[in-house]
Amino acid sequence: MATSEASVTRIMVAVNESTIKGYPHASISSKGAFEWTLQKIVMSITSGFKLLFLHVQVPDEDGFDDMDSIYASPEDFKSLKSRDRARGLRLLEFFVTRCHEIGVACEAWIKKGDPKEVICHEVKRIQPDLLVLGSRGLGPFQRVFVGTVSEFCVKHAECPVVTIKRRLDETPQDPVDD
């Protein structure tokens, strides 16, 4: 089925790194949201959809990762920035490679900032048909402390939003991890 750009459904998937391992793996809920989109929406109609992967890097979070590093010159910060960039790129590579294998058109990019604000801003700019978000599926008590990006985006993003809750059997030891 040949599909013109106008009739292609553009689905934005916001993805982030796992908090569990050091290597920039995709988080469990990001992978869940991506797999759900492929299996339930895209199915075998690869030409009917375009996936837009947005990864938002949190500047402060990166600082924490480098608590033991010593910054003595502007060069040290430059190498830090390029390391962040490399991690983000490897994360996006996971999703883009998968799409390439099955023949789904995609684009991926990185932004810095507060994920919930940046995602809503990018939705406004890109105007996708649907935003898919993974969610850890935390209870109300846990949510108070960690906040959830998905709850904010469901309320504020200017496009339909679907939240894919993490499967119970994939919950890590600490459910706040992902």
Add this chain to the structure above:
Amino acid sequence: MATSEASVTRIMVAVNESTIKGYPHASISSKGAFEWTLQKIVMSITSGFKLLFLHVQVPDEDGFDDMDSIYASPEDFKSLKSRDRARGLRLLEFFVTRCHEIGVACEAWIKKGDPKEVICHEVKRIQPDLLVLGSRGLGPFQRVFVGTVSEFCVKHAECPVVTIKRRLDETPQDPVDD
């Protein structure tokens, strides 16, 4: 494309009557949610999806519609019940006819009760892949007074939920109407 039942994506669409006209029209937001599902998700892949239309009738609401009626015998209530039933059936006929025209498999049924509770209960029973809900897209001030079914279902339904906000140019004079 022939698709076995197992690989079909089952999308539940909760639909309700318009509050504006006397005839059981579909509400603006129900129609919007349905059209969005057809245009953005189902597209030309009619064999890959099955739509499940759930209409929840609110018992009290029907009482209001019949303020001027006089109930003198059990028979009067029986005719009231069958009239409710007829209204609900005509509402569902709109969606089922449309699906039939374009060749999308569907099922439709009516339940009585509190829409948000019944929708979540039916999701648990039917286990659809996705629940699509229309929403009036009211502001926070209006929401306090009218409540929203979609907000409740996003939190409590045991499947991914996507809320389709009513288009601004379709907002009736009183935005609480639909």
